[in-house]
């Protein structure tokens with residue numbers, strides 16, 4: 421019998437051409453790992469008016485929270501009773517300043533999560549003071565409740581440091597919409613800053629019924645501070661596509677764009693009067709994005725913000741705010757316009773087209789094209805900023821003294837009442 425040597429498999433199988441495109445997001449490891457969101461940020465959870473003395477459940481960054489209002493202030497606790505794991509949001513308030521679990525009446529203090537009474541174990545319950553649930557810094561701003569999701573046990577930084585500066589420094593009126601939406605928060609965020617889609621996907625939206633949009637642009641991404649901006653260098657309102665024909669977004673009934681200039685405010689033609697507060701910002705481009713997924717689109721008369729709040733790997737909360745920087749009676753005018761039209765056309769149908777795409781996006785793998793520089797610039801920004809944040813968090817836990825002091829200072833600033841809890845952290849002071 422003559423033995424035939426098996427051919428080397430590597431020689432036998434012709435090498436397959438590598439699939440073009442990106443197979444995964446390992447080029448951005450932290451972004452890749454942030455499926456359920458980035459910890460270490462404040463997130464808007466719901467409207468202030470929705471939080472009452474009855475606890476309610478919300479999930480942010482995969483973390484279950486019970487939110488409750490007591491004596492006018494909002495508190496956030498981990499939504500799980502340590503006794504048998506029943507959600508505290510199923511419970512209610514039996515004593516001021518506390519929340520009681522519905523099952524056996526374990527009662528937790530809202531300011532620091534400490535177990536202060538066990539109704540079914542009598543007034544001398546030995547377990548009181550030995551158990552606590554985690555509390556989270558919570559604040560109200562812009563008519564919304566914001567909660568800080570910590571990386572470790574670090575104190576919450578001031579919310580104002582994270583909010584867009586123009587919202588902290590100027591008076592305005594807010595109209596908005598919050599919706600639970602399907603799809604990962606990163607798809608929502610990438611869709612928000614995506615250079616390519618608006619001109620095509622939204623061409624049928626009623627919001628753009630009388631306003632034309634370009635066909636394609638040459639766009640640059642510019643970074644300024646913690647924001648990246650899409651800067652339009654060239655705008656093409658129509659184009660002749662070789663071999664297939666002409667394509668344009670222009671229609672006879674739509675306003676004619678001024679094709680002689682490129683506007684950096686709104687996806688509209690140049691030459692419109694711009695609100696002085698918006699003009700004073702000198703944004704290099706009308707669309708900008710910052711961590712942890714905050715989109716800002718400036719128009720001549722208002723700025724539209726989208727917060728893509730991570731819920732879990734497959735869901736996010738869409739928080740869309742339209743802010744008009746007006747005072748006095750002008751506020752009423754904006755509110756009427758918001759409820760009468762903007763809410764339905766923009767936060768409804770237009771934004772619904774985005775929700776549809778976010779729900780059906782399935783990437784990676786992906787093959788990016790020229791306008792997707794908006795996506796890669798965002799991932800680079802996220803990767804860079806989060807690396808710095810993680811380093812700071814690691815440094816923080818290494819310093820027990822600083823840890824305790826910072827928690828106390830933060831508790832005072834954020835009004836969480838964590839000062840009491842911080843005092844119980846062993847320290848070498």
Ligand code: FES
Nearest residue numbers: 501503504521524
């Ligand atoms: S599970 Fe909460 S009191 Fe028993």
Ligand SMILES: [Fe+2]
Nearest residue numbers: 611618622774
């Ligand atoms: Fe869109």
